[in-house]
Amino acid sequence: MPMLKDPSKKYNRFTPLNLPNRQWPSRTIDKPPRWLATDLRDGNQSLVDPMNGEEKWRYFKMLVELGYKEIEVSFPSASQTDFDFTRRLVETPGVVPDDVWLQVLAPCREDLIRRTVDSLKGAKKALLHIYLATSECFRRVVFGFTEEETIERAVACAKYARSITKDDPDQAGTEWAFEFSPECFSDSSPEFVIQVCEAVKAAWEPTVENPIIFNLPATVEMATPNVYADQIEYFCTNISEREKICVSLHPHNDRGCAVAAAELAQMAGADRVEGCLFGNGERTGNVDLVTLALNLYTQGIHPNIDFSDLNRVIDTVEVCNKIPIHPRAPYGGSLVVCAFSGSHQDAIKKGFVNREREGKAYEDTWQMPYLPLDPQDIGRTYEAIIRVNSQSGKGGAAWIILRKLELDLPRGLQIAFSKVVQKKADELGRELLSAEITDLFEQTYFLRDHPRFNIVDYSISVDRSTSPVPPEPGKTQDTKNLGRVFKGVVAIDGKEYQLEGRGNGPISSLANALKGVGIDLDVADYKEHAIGGGREVKAATYIECTSGSAQKVWGIGIHEDVVQSSLIALLGAASNFVLSRPGSPILSKHAPKRSLDQELDINGSGMKVPSATNGPTKSQDEVSETVKVLEAKANGM
Numbered sequence: 159m160p161m162l163k164d165p166s167k168k169y170n171r172f173t174p175l176n177l178p179n180r181q182w183p184s185r186t187i188d189k190p191p192r193w194l195a196t197d198l199r200d201g202n203q204s205l206v207d208p209m210n211g212e213e214k215w216r217y218f219k220m221l222v223e224l225g226y227k228e229i230e231v232s233f234p235s236a237s238q239t240d241f242d243f244t245r246r247l248v249e250t251p252g253v254v255p256d257d258v259w260l261q262v263l264a265p266c267r268e269d270l271i272r273r274t275v276d277s278l279k280g281a282k283k284a285l286l287h288i289y290l291a292t293s294e295c296f297r298r299v300v301f302g303f304t305e306e307e308t309i310e311r312a313v314a315c316a317k318y319a320r321s322i323t324k325d326d327p328d329q330a331g332t333e334w335a336f337e338f339s340p341e342c343f344s345d346s347s348p349e350f351v352i353q354v355c356e357a358v359k360a361a362w363e364p365t366v367e368n369p370i371i372f373n374l375p376a377t378v379e380m381a382t383p384n385v386y387a388d389q390i391e392y393f394c395t396n397i398s399e400r401e402k403i404c405v406s407l408h409p410h411n412d413r414g415c416a417v418a419a420a421e422l423a424q425m426a427g428a429d430r431v432e433g434c435l436f437g438n439g440e441r442t443g444n445v446d447l448v449t450l451a452l453n454l455y456t457q458g459i460h461p462n463i464d465f466s467d468l469n470r471v472i473d474t475v476e477v478c479n480k481i482p483i484h485p486r487a488p489y490g491g492s493l494v495v496c497a498f499s500g501s502h503q504d505a506i507k508k509g510f511v512n513r514e515r516e517g518k519a520y521e522d523t524w525q526m527p528y529l530p531l532d533p534q535d536i537g538r539t540y541e542a543i544i545r546v547n548s549q550s551g552k553g554g555a556a557w558i559i560l561r562k563l564e565l566d567l568p569r570g571l572q573i574a575f576s577k578v579v580q581k582k583a584d585e586l587g588r589e590l591l592s593a594e595i596t597d598l599f600e601q602t603y604f605l606r607d608h609p610r611f612n613i614v615d616y617s618i619s620v621d622r623s624t625s626p627v628p629p630e631p632g633k634t635q636d637t638k639n640l641g642r643v644f645k646g647v648v649a650i651d652g653k654e655y656q657l658e659g660r661g662n663g664p665i666s667s668l669a670n671a672l673k674g675v676g677i678d679l680d681v682a683d684y685k686e687h688a689i690g691g692g693r694e695v696k697a698a699t700y701i702e703c704t705s706g707s708a709q710k711v712w713g714i715g716i717h718e719d720v721v722q723s724s725l726i727a728l729l730g731a732a733s734n735f736v737l738s739r740p741g742s743p744i745l746s747k748h749a750p751k752r753s754l755d756q757e758l759d760i761n762g763s764g765m766k767v768p769s770a771t772n773g774p775t776k777s778q779d780e781v782s783e784t785v786k787v788l789e790a791k792a793n794g795m
């Protein structure tokens with residue numbers, strides 16, 4: 159096994175800034191920054207296969223639709239593709255809205271700046287961005303520059319840029335803005351960065367109306383985010399003419415803290431953030447603009463970017479970048495608004511039920527266990543939230559049944575059905591799709607397949623024999639408290655039988671009718687609710703029955719008529735009662751359905767045999783009794 163080597167000599171610790179009077183820790187973010195989307199430049203330069211013109215075109219249009227007003231569209235001196243794409247944007251009427259700035263990047267080299275400016279000729283709003291590294295490492299290793307030489311180069315390029323843009327009469331039709339990035343800002347001496355930026359500012363001569371942008375990149379993220387915030391606060395408080403400056407952030411994500419760095423640095427005084435959607439960009443990426451925007455949104459601050467159809471954004475980003483969005487990416491990942499685990503599902507389900515009970519509307523305060531954002535706000539459906547596998551409890555499957563079938567299962571039925579779901583998920587060793595769960599439910603409770611016991615025809619009448627006193631002559635009898643008589647035809651495994659029973663109400667009279675044929679069930683739990691509304695309204699009835707053996711079974715009835723729905727539920731319970739005995743082909747959709755006689759004829763000999771381990775079960779006895787009674791009736795005995 160290789161051992162991780164001692165890093166103490168090889169790697170230097172970052173040096174935190176001594177900023178005893180720092181203000182940012184007690185500030186909050188209360189407005190969105192100016193956003194700059196650099197997907198088409200920093201994002202694009204990091205791709206295995208950079209975008210072609212068509213892909214850039216599609217991406218650009220999406221950024222505009224989302225609401226970005228500053229878009230870094232290219233590095234025009236790098237390739238003909240980038241140059242041509244920039245020209246196409248400038249030359250195609252209507253594609254760049256009047257309030258959108260086209261930003262382009264060039265290094266501090268006059269020939270490349272010239273080409274870059276040429277690419278934007280005729281643009282309405284053009285933002286020229288140049289960069290030069292200020293860190294000791296880059297000056298020494300890459301350029302061989304002293305500090306003075308760095309300042310000289312930066313100033314020369316700013317002056318040159320000025321001469322061919324805002325000072326050039328030929329460019330009068332274009333509103334020019336200017337951005338300078340001291341590359342590797344976060345690894346540079348803060349005092350030196352101020353020196354360079356003061357010199358560049360003097361060369362460009364910004365105004366309050368048209369400020370210069372100083373973009374302060376963590377080109378490589380090398381320290382904790384608080385250090386970046388300190389560096390930004392230092393810059394903001396030490397640069398002169400702050401009102402003529404827009405302080406911009408450009409965090410990379412090498413240590414995985416780019417979002418935190420961007421947020422703390424806004425608290426430290428920055429005005430603008432550069433990044434890419436879903437954090438694409440060099441190495442571990444630029445700061446993720448989706449996360450930053452939706453972090454604001456979940457604090458009640460509109461980011462001025464519209465992510466209400468995030469799936470569409472994901473589609474475009476994935477196609478153009480040719481990189482999938484990670485399933486756990488904040489907000490956008492396919493799994494981030496899903497809960498598989500039982501206790502999470504339970505809490506979310508309760509959260510939604512509470513919300514409904516309290517009559518909360520879509521726009522009312524959001525407070526939901528485990529869900530910081532209402533999935534609907536980014537175009538996700540509630541169905542996607544709860545997904546069921548072997549880690550799930552009763553709440554998950556119940557939620558899916560509620561959303562898909564509008565059935566609000568009683569707690570006992572949730573527990574019973576959850577066992578069925580658990581077994582199936584364990585058997586398959588994978589997630590059950592919501593369609594599979596509803597199928598399983600419909601099979602288990604005979605909502606699509608016919609139950610063993612089926613009502614064909616029936617009447618419920620008042621049982622006048624239960625009246626303690628006969629009605630007074632000439633007066634109508636109050637039948638409210640009298641018993642009921644069930645008379646009807648019940649098909650058992652397709653064969654029709656006449657049944658009759660008496661009881662306190664329709665359910666108990668049918669239960670007694672069933673008792674007459676050997677099915678002895680007591681109703682232990684009953685719940686009903688309406689499904690739908692208006693003329694389409696139906697009743698859903700849930701009945702839990704016990705038998706003398708304490709075996710519990712559920713039946714469900716759905717019908718326009720509430721009485722019939724409860725009778726169907728009771729017969730469903732009777733069917734499950736028969737099926738639930740050991741050895742029955744319970745829940746197996748494709749298993750051949752056996753007749754009641756076959757239920758008894760387990761060994762095919764025509765003789766009832768006791769179960770090998772438990773002896774004869776109550777249900778076997780009762781089925782036996784049922785068949786005896788039915789056969790006697792059929793034989794006219």
Ligand SMILES: CC(=O)SCCNC(=O)CCNC(=O)[C@H](O)C(C)(C)COP(=O)(O)OP(=O)(O)OC[C@H]1O[C@@H](n2cnc3c(N)ncnc32)[C@H](O)[C@@H]1OP(=O)(O)O
Nearest residue numbers: 200203233235236237265266267289290291300301341377
């Ligand atoms: C942190 C960032 O994201 S910075 C942006 C990086 N993006 C890109 O580089 C994408 C586009 N780049 C390119 O197409 C090319 O690198 C070009 C056109 C800029 C330059 O190409 P080439 O002239 O062939 O140079 P090459 O790429 O080999 O090396 C870079 C050169 O630029 C120099 N350079 C690097 N940064 C800068 C800068 N900010 N200003 C001026 N020169 C710079 C290097 O020192 C090196 O110079 P050298 O050739 O004298 O040693």
Ligand SMILES: CC(C)C(=O)C(=O)O
Nearest residue numbers: 289339341342375377
């Ligand atoms: C060009 C600059 C702004 C850059 O991309 C970086 O430093 O990361």
Ligand SMILES: [Mg+2]
Nearest residue numbers: 200377408440
């Ligand atoms: Mg960058």
